[in-house]
Structures are given as C-alpha cells and as structure tokens.
Amino acid sequence: MAIADAKWGVVVVAAGRGTRMGTAESKQYLMLRDKPILVHTLETFDSMDEIADICLVVGQQDVERCKAFVSDYGLHKVASVTAGGSERQHSVQLGLSALRGGVDWVMVHDGVRPFVTPKAVRACMTTAMATGAAVLAVPVKDTIKQVNDSGVITATPERRSLWAIQTPQAFRRSLLERGLAQAAADRFVGTDDAMAVERLGVPVSVAEGDYTNIKITTPDDLPYAEFLLANRERERGTDE
Ligand SMILES: Nc1ccn([C@@H]2O[C@H](COP(=O)(O)OP(=O)(O)OP(=O)(O)O)[C@@H](O)[C@H]2O)c(=O)n1
Numbered sequence: 001m002a003i004a005d006a007k008w009g010v011v012v013v014a015a016g017r018g019t020r021m022g023t024a025e026s027k028q029y030l031m032l033r034d035k036p037i038l039v040h041t042l043e044t045f046d047s048m049d050e051i052a053d054i055c056l057v058v059g060q061q062d063v064e065r066c067k068a069f070v071s072d073y074g075l076h077k078v079a080s081v082t083a084g085g086s087e088r089q090h091s092v093q094l095g096l097s098a099l100r101g102g103v104d105w106v107m108v109h110d111g112v113r114p115f116v117t118p119k120a121v122r123a124c125m126t127t128a129m130a131t132g133a134a135v136l137a138v139p140v141k142d143t144i145k146q147v148n149d150s151g152v153i154t155a156t157p158e159r160r161s162l163w164a165i166q167t168p169q170a171f172r173r174s175l176l177e178r179g180l181a182q183a184a185a186d187r188f189v190g191t192d193d194a195m196a197v198e199r200l201g202v203p204v205s206v207a208e209g210d211y212t213n214i215k216i217t218t219p220d221d222l223p224y225a226e227f228l229l230a231n232r233e234r235e236r237g238t239d240e
C-alpha cells in the first residue's frame with residue numbers, strides 16, 4: 001500500500017514542563033527566531049499532503065493559547081487541541097483518542113523536534129506501511145557504556161547495534177492503541193511509543209533519519225537550534 005492510499009493522523013505531544021531546560025516559559029513556547037518552537041514543528045506536518053489530521057496535546061493551561069496559534073499561523077490540519085497527562089505516554093494516549101475516526105495510520109511526534117524534514121517523515125511512513133511499525137533513528141557515533149550507581153562501567157554494548165531513537169514514530173493505529181492499552185493495564189510507562197508495541201512482541205523497524213532532528217531539551221540546544229534554522233533558511237534560499 002502507498003502512503004497516499006492510507007489516512008494518516010499525527011499526534012504532536014507538547015504537554016511537558018521542560019524541567020531540564022529550566023526556563024520560566026515551557027521550552028515548546030520559546031521563540032526560535034520569529035515563531036515558537038512548537039509552531040515550527042507543526043508547520044512541517046501541516047504542509048504535508050499525505051497527512052489528514054493533526055491532534056496537538058498541550059498542558060491544560062495552554063489549550064486556549066494553542067487554539068489561537070492554530071488560527072494565527074493558519075495550521076489548517078490541526079483539528080483538535082487536547083489537554084495532556086502527567087507522563088508523555090499518557091499525553092500520547094489522550095491525543096490518539098482525539099484523532100478523527102477514519103484515521104488508520106498514526107505518527108507520534110515530539111513538539112520540541114522542529115527540524116524534522118518532510119523527506120524523513122515520508123521515510124518513516126513508508127517503512128511503517130511496509131512493516132506495521134517504524135521509528136526514525138540515527139546510528140550512535142559515540143561508544144555507549146552502561147554504568148552502575150557507583151559510577152563504574154558494567155557493560156559496553158556493541159556500537160554497531162545501537163541507534164539513537166527519534167520521532168516521528170509511526171504505527172498502524174490499532175496496533176499502537178493495543179500497545180498503549182496493554183501498557184496501561186500493566187502500569188508500564190515507557191520513554192517512547194515503540195516500547196508499548198515492542199512489549200506485545202511485535203517488531204518495530206528503524207528508518208534512518210538525520211542527526212539534525214534534535215529534541216530541544218537543555219539550554220545548550222538553543223544556540224544549536226538557531227544555527228540549524230539559519231542553515232535551513234540558507235538551503236531554502238539556494239533551492240529557490
Ligand atoms: N507529560 C508529558 C511529558 C512530555 N510531553 C512532551 O513529550 C515531548 C518530549 O519530552 P521531553 O523532551 O522530555 O519534554 P519535557 O517533559 O517537557 O522535558 P523535561 O523532561 O525536561 O521536563 C515534549 O514535546 C513534551 O512536551 C508531553 O506531551 N506530556
């Protein structure tokens with residue numbers, strides 16, 4: 001099946017507090033040049049013909065200002081703005097319930113990953129449609145070690161098998177719903193969406209993404225984000 005033959009929805013999760021960023025304003029609302037980080041993220045998905053429906057999940061206190069973003073920035077595919085939960089996984093579950101009926105394939109994306117490209121999103125969608133479930137990821141460049149609470153190395157996994165996992169993460173909708181329902185029943189909370197599906201014993205594939213698809217997490221990510229945005233704009237200027 002081709003991407004265009006399916007009805008795709010996207011849940012953009014942005015209900016976190018941004019504790020590691022440490023700013024008074026949650027990081028998804030910090031300005032990156034002329035727009036909030038979250039708006040940069042939403043614009044990419046909103047611009048893609050293959051996507052039918054977007055649900056934005058934010059803190060209860062931010063629902064009204066995000067509804068204003070939707071009209072101010074002309075984000076036509078954002079059909080719902082929903083309040084999130086205490087953990088990322090709960091926010092995903094709430095967003096998934098708010099997606100329209102008829103959406104049979106879904107992606108989950110972090111609101112604070114504004115540099116994902118339509119090309120990478122399509123790679124993730126294509127891989128998911130071939131296998132049932134896929135995540136964007138990049139091979140790790142450093143040697144990764146497991147370290148115990150005393151600061152002593154306990155293992156060095158072989159680097160060739162290690163990938164840094166990003167979003168979007170794409171699934172047949174019914175599969176992700178089943179995984180999240182089982183996780184809730186087991187009181188399991190994962191750090192990404194694939195974990196809920198992996199626990200069902202269903203394989204999740206990896207689609208190779210870009211190192212620039214960073215999750216803006218700590219203050220040192222902000223100057224790098226400005227640099228990446230300037231590069232993007234330069235590339236677009238060169239293309240025109
Ligand atoms: N209860 C939560 C927690 C996180 N997120 C979202 O999940 C994405 C990835 O999470 P992370 O970078 O950890 O964001 P925060 O939880 O905001 O950051 P921190 O852990 O530093 O508080 C972010 O877009 C965040 O807003 C969410 O929707 N609901």
Ligand SMILES: C[C@](O)(CO)[C@H](O)COP(=O)(O)O
Nearest residue numbers: 088110165166167191192215
């Ligand atoms: C989903 C994710 O972005 C994949 O790298 C990541 O696991 C989110 O984790 P966080 O603890 O919410 O930053």
